[in-house]
Amino acid sequence: MKNVSAALAVHLGGEVTTLATCWRLERNDGWVRGFTDHDRSLVIDGVTYVAATGFLPSAIKSGSDLSVDNLDVDGFLDDEALKAEDLTAGLFDGARIDIFLVNWADLSQGRVLLRRGWLGEVKRADNRFSAEIRGIANRLQQVAGKLYSRLCRTDLGSAECKVVLGPLTDELAISAVSSGDTFTVPTARPTGFYTFGVCTFLTGANAGAATEVLQHNGQSIQLFTPMPRPIAIGDQVRLVVGCDKTPETCHARFGNILNFRGEPHIPGNDKVFSYPIKS
Structure with missing residues (x-):
């Protein structure tokens, strides 16, 4: 009423x-x-x-x-x-x-x-x-609760993950622009460090907008989608380390395997095809 x-x-x-x-x-x-x-x-x-x-x-x-x-x-x-x-x-x-x-x-x-x-x-x-x-x-x-997953189901840096993102976050100025989704920053991080991480624009026409990083190769950053407004040289961005949510990355990159929130050893549907077929 x-x-x-x-x-x-x-x-x-x-x-x-x-x-x-x-x-x-x-x-x-x-x-x-x-x-x-x-x-x-x-x-x-x-x-x-x-x-x-x-x-x-x-x-x-x-x-x-x-x-x-x-x-x-x-x-x-x-x-x-x-x-x-x-x-x-x-x-x-x-x-x-x-x-x-x-x-x-x-x-x-x-x-x-x-x-x-x-x-x-x-x-x-x-x-x-x-x-x-x-x-x-x-x-x-909406799905409520948690589902079994071979990959980690929590977000990097969350309360469950417990990885501290501060030392793994950089604020850099864009030094070159290749396209609406690719630019260069002066970073010394190894290739792949920002892959699947988050890029947030701090200044420029896209200030406040955030998106995921598709690929980090050397000093080149490629985003999943082009930004809605033009990217300019000098724009400040915040780049956060990425995680592909596999136990290998959790252990090797973050040393955080004890907090890994996935079940990689549970057999999936593909387990059926791993057995030999008897005639």
């Missing part, structure tokens, strides 16, 4: 309504923005809900069987509000979104909350985007 003020309930029951849909988007870094399908911007609780972006929601569907709610939001990418580079950099991953109705002719009547959730998969084409809104029921489909 939704909470609706008495005045707004009367308005909703009338023959003619002046309703507008609003979206409040809050990223994990504290960035907050509001959007509305009304033809003019609205100021609600100190947040300006701009009308220029043009959000379009799909039908809002809710069920009592704990199935995942079905809702997508389409919109235009706007340089002032939503930037394609920010979407690509993952700044909107897991952002919280509230969707509600208001009477634009009398905002004092309050609001009707339609849906509250988090941004899921975001697709982009040309100057448009489509974002999936995931409700709390989506968490019931």
